[in-house]
Structures are given as C-alpha cells and as structure tokens.
Amino acid sequence: MTASADPTPFASIDALSAALQGVGYYADRRLATAVFLALKLQRPLLLEGEPGVGKTELAKALSLALPRALLRLQCYDGLEQREALYEWNYAAQLLHMRAVEGRNSLEEVEREVYEARYLIRRPLLQALQAPQPGAVLLIDEVDRADEPFEAFLLEYLGEYQVSIPEIGTVRAQFTPVTILTSNRTRELNDAVKRRCLYHWLDYPDRERELAIVQAQVPGASAALARQVAQFVGRLRSQPFANAFQRAPGIAESVEWAKALVALDTLVVDPEVVTDTAGILFKQREDVAALTRDFAAELLKPEEAEEA
Ligand SMILES: Nc1ncnc2c1ncn2[C@@H]1O[C@H](COP(=O)(O)OP(=O)(O)OP(=O)(O)O)[C@@H](O)[C@H]1O
Ligand SMILES: [Mg+2]
Structure with missing residues (x-):
C-alpha cells in the first residue's frame, strides 16, 4: 500500500x-x-x-x-481518459520539435517531448x-x-x-x-x-433535516424550519400510489425555506405551498399533484398525523 x-x-x-x-x-x-x-x-x-x-x-x-x-x-x-488522467500538450511538443529541428537526433527529440513538462495532468x-x-x-x-x-x-x-x-x-x-x-x-x-x-x-430524518435548514437558513424561525422539515418529510413518504415522480431533496428544503423567508411567511399555509411548489418540484405533474387540499392534509400538525 x-x-x-x-x-x-x-x-x-x-x-x-x-x-x-x-x-x-x-x-x-x-x-x-x-x-x-x-x-x-x-x-x-x-x-x-x-x-x-x-x-x-x-x-x-x-x-x-x-x-x-x-x-x-x-x-x-x-x-x-485524457480528460480524467492526462494528455500531452501537443502544441508545446510541436514547438519544441521545431526549435530543435536538425540539431537533435530523433531519439533525443522523442525523449524530450515526453518529459513531464509537456504532460497536462x-x-x-x-x-x-x-x-x-x-x-x-x-x-x-x-x-x-x-x-x-x-x-x-x-x-x-x-x-x-x-x-x-x-x-x-x-x-x-x-x-x-x-x-x-x-x-x-x-x-x-x-x-x-x-x-x-x-x-x-437516504433522505435525512426530520431532526437532521431541521438541523440543516436551521444552519443554512438562519433567517427562518424555529417554527418555520420545523414546518419545512415536517412538510418535506411527508411529501417524500407518500404511499407508492400517490408518490411524486421526483421527491424534493435537501437542496429543495433549503431553497424552500429561503423562499418562505423572502416572502415573509410566518406560518406555512396551503396557499403559499401551491404558490411556491416550483421550488419543491421540478416536474410539471408533481407541481399539479400538489393541490391546496393535499397541501392542507400534509400541513396538519403532528398530533393530527398520529391520531
Ligand atoms: N448532510 C447535509 N448537511 C448539510 N447540507 C446538506 C446535506 N446534504 C445535503 N445538503 C445540502 O443540499 C445540497 C444538495 O446536496 P448535493 O448537491 O450534495 O446532493 P447530491 O446528492 O450530490 O445530488 P445530485 O445527485 O443531484 O448531484 C447541498 O448543496 C447542501 O446545501
Ligand atoms: Mg451531486
């Protein structure tokens, strides 16, 4: 090794x-x-x-x-490979060959043009x-x-x-x-x-997502960050039949929290969800599937979810 x-x-x-x-x-x-x-x-x-x-x-x-x-x-x-590993600087090799033309032997020129200085790493x-x-x-x-x-x-x-x-x-x-x-x-x-x-x-659990949102969007209140983490978590855990084509990632949670702060949102409601759905989803069908009624369902507080 x-x-x-x-x-x-x-x-x-x-x-x-x-x-x-x-x-x-x-x-x-x-x-x-x-x-x-x-x-x-x-x-x-x-x-x-x-x-x-x-x-x-x-x-x-x-x-x-x-x-x-x-x-x-x-x-x-x-x-x-040449973009991943190396390539030879042909233009510089050519210049070198011209410069030494007639002076150096073929073997010498071959050795010289494959020197490390002509290597693009x-x-x-x-x-x-x-x-x-x-x-x-x-x-x-x-x-x-x-x-x-x-x-x-x-x-x-x-x-x-x-x-x-x-x-x-x-x-x-x-x-x-x-x-x-x-x-x-x-x-x-x-x-x-x-x-x-x-x-x-995997997608993060709610606690970790909350920590990420809070760290990256310090302007979001604790309550808003919690709502974001909870809502996005629920979007991702839809049963297969209702599942979105492309669930939002952590980047989307963070972007959404920033957008909500920019809109001076204190409490997420179904209207602001549908207005900003283009931040959570990048597929037309997914945006359309997130109706106000569905958003209202997903926004129910924790107790209601468990009841
Ligand atoms: N564990 C984490 N802690 C903090 N921030 C995170 C974490 N995971 C993701 N993020 C945030 O989410 C954003 C998107 O993450 P990243 O680009 O690494 O995703 P990816 O898995 O590489 O996605 P893709 O497959 O689209 O390339 C990051 O810029 C970062 O802000
Ligand atoms: Mg990536």
Whole structure:
C-alpha cells in the first residue's frame, strides 16, 4: 500500500461527525461510520442515493474537515481518459520539435517531448501526485460515464496507481481519499463496487433535516424550519400510489425555506405551498399533484398525523 502518515486525523466516528458538522455537513451515524472506515482502511467510498441528498456535498465537506485539497472529476457520457488522467500538450511538443529541428537526433527529440513538462495532468493524476497529506478526489456521477471508463478506473480504485505508456506506472505518493457518487441511473460494474466501500445515502430524518435548514437558513424561525422539515418529510413518504415522480431533496428544503423567508411567511399555509411548489418540484405533474387540499392534509400538525 502507498504511504500515508495519518490516514485519518479523527480519533473516533464522533470526532469525524463533529468535524463535518463544523463545516456545515450533518451526517447520520451510518454515513459517518462509512466515511470513518473509508479513511481508516484507505478504501474508496461509493455513495449512491437520490438526487439532492448530499453525496457531492459530503466530498466537499470532507475536504474542508480533513483538510485536504479537493479534486473533482465530473463524469458524463463520452468522458475520456485524457480528460480524467492526462494528455500531452501537443502544441508545446510541436514547438519544441521545431526549435530543435536538425540539431537533435530523433531519439533525443522523442525523449524530450515526453518529459513531464509537456504532460497536462487531469484530476486522477493530480490526485496520485498530490503532496502531503494527499488530496480528496471526487469522482462525481460515475453512472453517467460509460462502461469502458469504469473499467479504466479499476487500477486506480484497487491499487491507487495508473499506467501511462510513455512514463510507466504512477503510484500514489499519499493515498487519495476517494469518493465516488452515483444517482443509480444504471447499475455500476461489480468490479468497481468490489473495490469500494458502499453506502446508500437516504433522505435525512426530520431532526437532521431541521438541523440543516436551521444552519443554512438562519433567517427562518424555529417554527418555520420545523414546518419545512415536517412538510418535506411527508411529501417524500407518500404511499407508492400517490408518490411524486421526483421527491424534493435537501437542496429543495433549503431553497424552500429561503423562499418562505423572502416572502415573509410566518406560518406555512396551503396557499403559499401551491404558490411556491416550483421550488419543491421540478416536474410539471408533481407541481399539479400538489393541490391546496393535499397541501392542507400534509400541513396538519403532528398530533393530527398520529391520531
Ligand atoms: N448532510 C447535509 N448537511 C448539510 N447540507 C446538506 C446535506 N446534504 C445535503 N445538503 C445540502 O443540499 C445540497 C444538495 O446536496 P448535493 O448537491 O450534495 O446532493 P447530491 O446528492 O450530490 O445530488 P445530485 O445527485 O443531484 O448531484 C447541498 O448543496 C447542501 O446545501
Ligand atoms: Mg451531486
């Protein structure tokens, strides 16, 4: 395994949770345990979950809490190795060849143009070569990349190294903390999963969502924040037959709370819900399904819910 003086500066799972909270990220015990183990065992962590549940944010928060530089690789269909790992700076290589034309032998020129200074390092290579204490590498939305790209990742994920034909094998100097995220638009390759620790990131419970809303929207009163957390929680837990196509994520709760504050809302009522439904939902059918009557039903206070 590669060198790493201190794989985790956190003495315990609680210490890690507290450090994440210190930078504004609220993790539940299971998530904190997964992150703690990923750090201790120096394994990549694959986070899957619905949109807006804090997958990307976790990598950002972790880089602040450790602290380590964040390197980010956004995946998409057609992503190629040269955007992920490295490419040669052809223009500079060409200039060099012109400059030494007739003076140097072919072997010399070949050696010179493949020197490190003509290498453009992309996030994966940057992560492997990051100075102490190493970087956090976020491989975001890996399900959007294609299968050949996943296969290409295996060497990195399993051994923290990559092979570059002109240079040889590049090994990590300091094991990068590696977070992969997926929205599960397709099933990932088993070989990728086997090399990672896995965590399914669920919607937060009401208490955690309340804490997030209060932290991110300090202008919201405690009562308003509670109403937001409760209402959004109920929207998500509709029985299958009534379920919305795309339930709101944490980002939507936070946005909605900000909107309610901007509208000087003291108490959420069905009218303000339908007026602002476009913040909670981004699907026309979902907006239409949130009628005033339905909103009134969902806004009933706790006692009524339990009765
Ligand atoms: N646990 C959390 N603590 C604090 N804020 C959070 C948390 N989870 C999510 N958020 C907030 O929700 C926003 C959306 O989270 P994020 O972008 O990480 O979601 P995601 O799971 O990556 O979504 P997508 O799949 O759409 O990329 C963040 O910008 C952050 O403000
Ligand atoms: Mg994301």
